[in-house]
Amino acid sequence: MAHATQETAVRTNVVVRALIYTGLLFFAGYYLVPLYVMLVNSVKPLDEIRQGDMMSLPALFTLDPWYSAWSTAQIGVQPTGLKPYFINSIVMVVPAVAISTLLGALNGYVLTKWRFRGDGIVFGLLLFACFIPFQIVLIPMARLLGLVGLAGSVSGLVLVHVVYGLGFTTLFFRNYYDAFPTELIRAAQIDGAGFFRIFWRILLPSSGPIIVVTVIWQFTNIWNDFLFGVSFSDVDSQPVTVALNNLVSSSTGVKEYNVHFAGAVLAALPTLIVYIVSGRYFVRGLMAGAVKG
Amino acid sequence: MAFLEISDLYKRFGAVDALKGINLAVEEGGFLVLVGPSGCGKSTLLNTIAGLESITSGEIRINDRAVNNLHPSQRDIAMVFQSYALYPNMTVAQNIAFGMEMRGVPRAEREKAVAEVAKTLQISHLLDRKPSQLSGGQRQRVAMGRALVRNPQVFLFDEPLSNLDAKLRVDMRTEIKRLHQAMKTTIVYVTHDQIEAMTLATQIAVLRDGVLQQFGTPHEIYNNPANIFVADFMGSPAMNLIPARIEANGGGVAVVMTRDGSEPLQLKVADGKLSAHAGRDVIFGLRPEAITDLSGADRTSPRVVNAECHVEVVEPAGADTYVVTRLGGREVIGRMRSDMHVAPHSTVPFAFNMDKAVFFDPESELRIA
Numbered sequence: 001m002a003h004a005t006q007e008t009a010v011r012t013n014v015v016v017r018a019l020i021y022t023g024l025l026f027f028a029g030y031y032l033v034p035l036y037v038m039l040v041n042s043v044k045p046l047d048e049i050r051q052g053d054m055m056s057l058p059a060l061f062t063l064d065p066w067y068s069a070w071s072t073a074q075i076g077v078q079p080t081g082l083k084p085y086f087i088n089s090i091v092m093v094v095p096a097v098a099i100s101t102l103l104g105a106l107n108g109y110v111l112t113k114w115r116f117r118g119d120g121i122v123f124g125l126l127l128f129a130c131f132i133p134f135q136i137v138l139i140p141m142a143r144l145l146g147l148v149g150l151a152g153s154v155s156g157l158v159l160v161h162v163v164y165g166l167g168f169t170t171l172f173f174r175n176y177y178d179a180f181p182t183e184l185i186r187a188a189q190i191d192g193a194g195f196f197r198i199f200w201r202i203l204l205p206s207s208g209p210i211i212v213v214t215v216i217w218q219f220t221n222i223w224n225d226f227l228f229g230v231s232f233s234d235v236d237s238q239p240v241t242v243a244l245n246n247l248v249s250s251s252t253g254v255k256e257y258n259v260h261f262a263g264a265v266l267a268a269l270p271t272l273i274v275y276i277v278s279g280r281y282f283v284r285g286l287m288a289g290a291v292k293g
Numbered sequence: 294m295a296f297l298e299i300s301d302l303y304k305r306f307g308a309v310d311a312l313k314g315i316n317l318a319v320e321e322g323g324f325l326v327l328v329g330p331s332g333c334g335k336s337t338l339l340n341t342i343a344g345l346e347s348i349t350s351g352e353i354r355i356n357d358r359a360v361n362n363l364h365p366s367q368r369d370i371a372m373v374f375q376s377y378a379l380y381p382n383m384t385v386a387q388n389i390a391f392g393m394e395m396r397g398v399p400r401a402e403r404e405k406a407v408a409e410v411a412k413t414l415q416i417s418h419l420l421d422r423k424p425s426q427l428s429g430g431q432r433q434r435v436a437m438g439r440a441l442v443r444n445p446q447v448f449l450f451d452e453p454l455s456n457l458d459a460k461l462r463v464d465m466r467t468e469i470k471r472l473h474q475a476m477k478t479t480i481v482y483v484t485h486d487q488i489e490a491m492t493l494a495t496q497i498a499v500l501r502d503g504v505l506q507q508f509g510t511p512h513e514i515y516n517n518p519a520n521i522f523v524a525d526f527m528g529s530p531a532m533n534l535i536p537a538r539i540e541a542n543g544g545g546v547a548v549v550m551t552r553d554g555s556e557p558l559q560l561k562v563a564d565g566k567l568s569a570h571a572g573r574d575v576i577f578g579l580r581p582e583a584i585t586d587l588s589g590a591d592r593t594s595p596r597v598v599n600a601e602c603h604v605e606v607v608e609p610a611g612a613d614t615y616v617v618t619r620l621g622g623r624e625v626i627g628r629m630r631s632d633m634h635v636a637p638h639s640t641v642p643f644a645f646n647m648d649k650a651v652f653f654d655p656e657s658e659l660r661i662a
Contacts, residue, residue: 183374183376184378184379184381186343186365186374186378187439188391190343190344190366190372191392192392192396193391193395201380205382206382
């Protein structure tokens with residue numbers, strides 16, 4: 001009896017599994033098609049694309065579109081390619097991510113372990129930042145940047161992104177530290193560690209997963225941002241997203257689709273790398289504290 | 294002058310009084326155990342001594358120095374937490390040395406102290422491991438090592454054994470007692486386990502709802518409970534608390550308890566203060582070990598009264614056999630020798646050692662004799 005039941009169970013299992021995997025493969029394929037189109041067409045000469053078959057593999061393989069997109073394509077006045085803008089983006093993203101993550105961690109630490117009267121209200125107001133649409137703050141932010149003399153600079157963009165990111169980074173760290181045992185903080189206090197020592201020596205080293213989550217989140221958002229980039233930057237401080245837009249939508253000359261595809265992949269590459277390198281931690285961090293153990 | 298002195302301590306959380314006028318004094322080298330049910334304020338009291346909670350009013354003195362307003366790190370105390378609170382990112386050695394590092398003790402000195410403490414606690418082989426790689430008992434030892442290395446004036450323990458399994462708990466209990474005997478440092482220890490309290494303490498403070506119920510040696514607390522709460526809380530199985538009546542009886546005084554289906558049970562007691570309560574209802578308290586079989590009765594006691602009682606349940610426990618009868622409408626547990634063969638629903642003679650009897654007022658729940 002028991003034997004028969006077990007066999008039936010295994011058989012259903014196989015059928016169900018086959019269905020699940022078919023479904024998953026279908027969706028995976030569906031979502032990968034755009035990437036396939038971009039990659040395939042970025043290594044074809046322009047003539048081949050013009051023949052109209054977007055799905056076929058290249059007859060003649062060439063890396064020229066990539067080279068062109070990176071360093072010679074006409075963006076703005078000079079034929080510089082995406083390179084200088086890519087560097088702008090990096091110079092903007094690295095400090096913006098680092099500062100907003102660090103401040104978020106400090107906020108989370110204070111809001112959970114150094115509670116004060118009205119801390120709930122402060123946290124609520126910070127959370128509010130997550131729900132304000134970008135467009136609303138454009139004009140006040142432009143005014144503010146002008147007042148502090150950061151208009152049209154990369155530093156200005158860093159400031160905007162730090163301010164806008166604080167809501168989310170604080171939320172992440174507050175929830176993570178909420179589950180962090182307060183007894184550890186008390187033990188460290190008895191051991192004679194002060195506010196910042198506890199933060200640096202006890203809390204931050206135990207925050208790996210949530211730091212990864214926050215960094216991925218912030219990196220993706222800031223790198224992919226277009227609105228703030230296009231609103232608050234000058235020609236020499238434009239991030240790569242704005243440059244890509246200028247490249248693709250330039251109205252003069254021929255539409256070099258292969259170069260556009262290559263440029264788009266280049267612009268998306270850093271976020272892709274961040275995900276691949278730390279994706280495992282991303283899921284683990286999001287789940288941290290969700291279940292005990 | 295006591296070494297650790299707590300006077301008129303109040304602690305208020307919003308509208309709730311967590312501690313209501315606590316007065317305690319512990320001699321140097323004493324082992325004070327704070328015991329009580331959860332929510333009684335014992336952990337709060339410990340935290341105020343540690344300085345982790347501020348106090349609303351009152352005073353805490355350690356070695357004749359008021360420490361109320363000092364930061365925890367300046368009170369010269371060390372604390373072992375219930376969860377052990379080991380820093381997860383540091384090795385065992387770094388955990389133990391962290392306090393010294395914060396106080397700027399040179400590295401060579403730190404390493405020497407860590408090695409010494411590790412040797413005392415037999416954790417030398419664990420020094421390079423992370424807390425997550427340790428078993429519960431090992432973590433417990435590391436937590437104690439972190440406290441020991443500090444060589445403080447007072448050790449504070451917050452339910453340190455409650456996360457261990459039963460056998461390990463008994464072993465660690467003995468170890469803590471041995472350490473205390475070796476170091477002779479003053480200890481304040483919180484537990485909800487009355488056996489831990491009895492075995493470890495030189496003095497016990499029983500708390501309930503933020504009020505100190507009784508403060509005394511384990512012997513006093515066990516044999517002379519100040520009220521019904523203390524009597525009921527200390528001891529396992531708990532003290533039998535039987536509704537009864539005091540009656541004058543042929544020149545003496547007797548305690549009378551109703552019984553189902555037979556005559557009320559009358560037990561003669563020492564006259565003492567009880568005659569003043571003749572004709573009144575009382576709560577009669579007698580520990581299970583004072584209700585025995587006839588030959589198991591304490592021969593040195595001058596006042597053993599024998600009586601036949603109906604047996605409801607028999608619970609052999611190995612070393613003893615617990616025999617349950619019913620008096621005054623309550624289950625009453627007697628502790629007989631394990632080789633007594635008592636059948637349920639039979640009537641057997643019980644010996645009541647009335648020398649150990651205590652009496653409480655049913656209204657105020659306070660001790661009357």
